[in-house]
Amino acid sequence: MSVWTWLTLGGAAVLALAVVAELRRRLQTSAPGRRFFRHPTAALGLFVLAFFVTIALAAPVVAPYPPYYQIDIGHPNRPPSAQFLLGTDPFSRDVWSRLVYGARVSLGIGTLAMLVAATVGTAVGAVSGYFRRWVDATLMRLVDVGLAMPRIFVLLMAVALWEHIALWALVLLIGLTGWFGTSRLVRAEVLSLREREFVAAARALGAGAGRVIFRHVLPNAAAPIIVSGALGIGNMMLLEAGLSFLGLGVPSPAPSWGNMIADGWHKMAVAWWSSTFPGLAISLVVMALNAVGDALRDALDPRREAA
Amino acid sequence: MTEPLLRVRDLKTYFVTEQGSGTARAVDGVSFEVQPGETLGIVGESGCGKTVTSLSILRLIPEPPGHIRPGSVIEFEGRNLLTLEPRELRAIRGNQIAMIFQEPMTSLNPVFTVGDQIAEAAIVHQGLSRRVARTRAIDMLRLVGIADPEERVDHYPHQMSGGMRQRVMIGMALVCHPKLLIADEPTTALDVTIQAQILELLDRLQAELGMAVMLITHDLGVVAGSADRVAVMYAGQVVEQAPTAALFARPLHPYTEGLLASVPRLDAPPAREHGRLHSIPGQVPAATAWPDGCRFHPRCPYAWERCRAEMPPLLDAGGEGEPGTHTVRCWLLTEPRRRTPHP
Numbered sequence: 001m002s003v004w005t006w007l008t009l010g011g012a013a014v015l016a017l018a019v020v021a022e023l024r025r026r027l028q029t030s031a032p033g034r035r036f037f038r039h040p041t042a043a044l045g046l047f048v049l050a051f052f053v054t055i056a057l058a059a060p061v062v063a064p065y066p067p068y069y070q071i072d073i074g075h076p077n078r079p080p081s082a083q084f085l086l087g088t089d090p091f092s093r094d095v096w097s098r099l100v101y102g103a104r105v106s107l108g109i110g111t112l113a114m115l116v117a118a119t120v121g122t123a124v125g126a127v128s129g130y131f132r133r134w135v136d137a138t139l140m141r142l143v144d145v146g147l148a149m150p151r152i153f154v155l156l157m158a159v160a161l162w163e164h165i166a167l168w169a170l171v172l173l174i175g176l177t178g179w180f181g182t183s184r185l186v187r188a189e190v191l192s193l194r195e196r197e198f199v200a201a202a203r204a205l206g207a208g209a210g211r212v213i214f215r216h217v218l219p220n221a222a223a224p225i226i227v228s229g230a231l232g233i234g235n236m237m238l239l240e241a242g243l244s245f246l247g248l249g250v251p252s253p254a255p256s257w258g259n260m261i262a263d264g265w266h267k268m269a270v271a272w273w274s275s276t277f278p279g280l281a282i283s284l285v286v287m288a289l290n291a292v293g294d295a296l297r298d299a300l301d302p303r304r305e306a307a
Numbered sequence: 308m309t310e311p312l313l314r315v316r317d318l319k320t321y322f323v324t325e326q327g328s329g330t331a332r333a334v335d336g337v338s339f340e341v342q343p344g345e346t347l348g349i350v351g352e353s354g355c356g357k358t359v360t361s362l363s364i365l366r367l368i369p370e371p372p373g374h375i376r377p378g379s380v381i382e383f384e385g386r387n388l389l390t391l392e393p394r395e396l397r398a399i400r401g402n403q404i405a406m407i408f409q410e411p412m413t414s415l416n417p418v419f420t421v422g423d424q425i426a427e428a429a430i431v432h433q434g435l436s437r438r439v440a441r442t443r444a445i446d447m448l449r450l451v452g453i454a455d456p457e458e459r460v461d462h463y464p465h466q467m468s469g470g471m472r473q474r475v476m477i478g479m480a481l482v483c484h485p486k487l488l489i490a491d492e493p494t495t496a497l498d499v500t501i502q503a504q505i506l507e508l509l510d511r512l513q514a515e516l517g518m519a520v521m522l523i524t525h526d527l528g529v530v531a532g533s534a535d536r537v538a539v540m541y542a543g544q545v546v547e548q549a550p551t552a553a554l555f556a557r558p559l560h561p562y563t564e565g566l567l568a569s570v571p572r573l574d575a576p577p578a579r580e581h582g583r584l585h586s587i588p589g590q591v592p593a594a595t596a597w598p599d600g601c602r603f604h605p606r607c608p609y610a611w612e613r614c615r616a617e618m619p620p621l622l623d624a625g626g627e628g629e630p631g632t633h634t635v636r637c638w639l640l641t642e643p644r645r646r647t648p649h650p
Contacts, residue, residue: 196413197408198413198414198415198417200362200408200414201406201408201479202416203365203400204400204401204405204408205400205405205480206400206402206428207401207427207431208393208397211431215416219416220417220418
C-alpha cells in the first residue's frame with residue numbers, strides 16, 4: 001500500500017512538473033508568455049496548482065484509503081508514518097486521503113464560485129457601463145449596497161437559516177456575494193472601451209447592442225477579468241474554508257480543507273498533523289493562485305513590456 | 308433632376324454641455340443632397356461640423372449629450388432616417404450606408420483578425436455562414452488591393468501598416484455593397500503617398516460598384532481630385548455649394564476664397580504677403596456662441612453692417628447649370644461692389 005502511495009505522489013509531482021515545462025516551452029514563443037514566466041514565482045505557483053489539480057482529479061488513484069474510512073477506531077491520532085503519510089485524525093481517518101479528496105471539494109467550490117461571480121459581475125458591469133444613465137445608476141447603487149455589507153455575516157446568516165446546505169447552494173451563495181468588485185472593474189473598462197473608435201465603427205456597420213458588447217467590448221476587457229478571476233479563486237477558497245471551519249460550510253463527513261482543520265484543531269496538542277496539513281494546503285494553493293494571478297497581470301498588460 | 312439618394316434638410320445637431328456654458332450648435336441648419344453615384348466633397352476646418360453631420364446621418368451621435376433637433380430631415384431613398392426604429396436603422400447601417408473613419412489605427416478592433424472584422428457586416432446583414440463570409444473577406448481584401456489576401460485575412464490589425472489598415476476599413480465598409488459611402492477624413496492620418504493610393508482606390512471602387520461617396524475632408528487638394536460637387540462648411544452651416552470646377556474657378560464666399568488662397572502652390576508663389584503663406588485671420592468661434600449675423604463676419608475682410616446684423620440665406624450665384632447649382636451664403640451677392648477689402 002505505501003509503495004503505491006509514494007509512487008502516485010511522485011507521479012503527480014512529475015506530471016505537474018511536465019505540465020509547467022510544456023506550458024513554458026509553448027508560451028516562450030509569445031511576448032505575453034515570456035512576461036508570464038519572467039515573474040519570479042509564476043512557475044512555482046503554476047507547479048503547485050498543477051500538482052493539486054492532478055491529485056484532485058486522480059483522487060481515487062492517489063488516495064490510499066477511502067476518505068470516510070475509519071481505519072482503527074481504537075487507536076486514532078496516529079502520527080505520520082510510512083503507512084499513514086500524514087497521520088490519522090481524531091476519527092482515525094487517513095489525513096492524506098482526506099486531503100486528496102478535500103482538494104476536489106475546496107478547489108471545485110473555489111473555481112465554480114469564482115465562475116459564478118465573474119459571470120454575474122461581468123454581465124452587470126458590461127450592461128452598466130454600456131447603457132449608462134439610469135441603468136448604470138441603479139446597478140451601481142445596488143453594488144454599493146453589496147460592497148457595504150460584511151460578506152461573511154451575510155453568508156453566516158444565510159447558511160445558518162438553511163441548516164443542511166447542499167454543495168451547489170454553497171457555491172451559488174459564495175459566488176453571488178462575490179461579484180461586486182468584478183462588476184466595478186468591468187464597468188470602468190467598458191466605460192472607456194465604448195468610446196473607442198472601433199466601437200463606433202461596429203455600430204456604423206449595423207451591429208446591435210448585444211453584438212457590440214459581446215464581440216467588440218468584452219473581448220478587449222478580458223485581461224482584467226481573467227486576472228481578477230485568478231486572484232479571486234483564492235478568496236473564494238478561504239471563504240469556503242472559513243465557513244467549513246465554523247461548521248457551516250461543507251457538512252462534516254465529506255472532506256474539505258476547512259472542516260478538516262475543524263476536525264483536528266481541538267487535538268492540536270497531541271496530534272498537530274490533522275489540522276496542520278490541510279492548513280498548509282490552503283496556504284500553498286492560495287499563495288500559488290496569487291502568484292499566478294500576479295504573473296497573469298504582468299503577462300496581459302502590454303505596458304509592462306518596457307519594465 | 309433625378310431623385311436624390313440622400314437628402315439632408317435643415318439638419319440641426321446640438322450638444323448640451325454639462326458645465327452650463329449653454330448649447331453647442333455643432334450643426335445648425337445644414338441642407339444638401341447626394342445623387343446616386345456622385346461624389347460630394349464636404350470641406351471645412353476643424354470644428355465646423357463636418358464629422359457631426361456625417362455621424363448624424365447614421366444616427367451615431369452620442370445621446371446625451373447630443374441630440375438632433377425636431378424638424379431636421381435626413382431622407383435616404385425617400386425614407387426619413389430620423390424616424391426609423393432601431394431595428395430598421397441597423398438594417399441600413401453598414402448595408403445601404405457605410406462609413407469609414409479617420410483613424411485606421413483605432414477604428415479596427417485589436418483583438419480580432421481583419422478577416423473576422425470584414426466578414427462581420429456580411430454575417431450581420433446577409434446571414435452568411437462563417438465560411439462563406441471568410442471567402443468574401445478574402446475577396447474584399449483582394450478588391451482593396453492587399454497582396455496575399457489568403458494569408459492576410461488571418462492577421463491582426465497590429466500586424467499591418469496604416470495604409471493597409473485603411474484599406475481593410477474600406478473593405479469592411481464595402482462588403483455589403485452600400486449605395487452610399489461616408490468617408491470621414493479617410494486619408495488624414497496617412498502619408499501623402501498612401502493618401503493618393505487610397506483616394507485612387509476609392510475612385511476605382513466607386514466606379515466599379517456604382518456607389519455615391521460623401522467625402523469629408525479639410526484638404527482642398529483631396530476634394531479637387533475626387534469630388535463632383537463640393538459643399539463648404541463653416542460654423543455649423545453650409546456656406547457655399549458648387550460643382551468642383553466652378554468652386555475652384557469662381558469661389559464666391561470670402562471663406563472659400565480664403566481657404567483656396569491658403570493652399571500652398573508650386574506654380575504661383577504667393578507674392579502678396581512677402582512670400583508667406585496666406586492664412587485666414589482669427590479662429591472658428593465656439594459652437595456655444597456663434598456670432599450674430601453672418602457667422603464669418605468677424606474674420607471677413609469685406610464685412611459691413613448688414614453682415615453683423617443679419618444672417619444671409621443661401622443665395623443663388625447663377626453661373627452654368629440650372630438655378631441652385633452654385634449657392635453661396637453671403638450678402639456680397641446682393642452687393643458685389645463691396646468686394647474690395649478694407650484697408
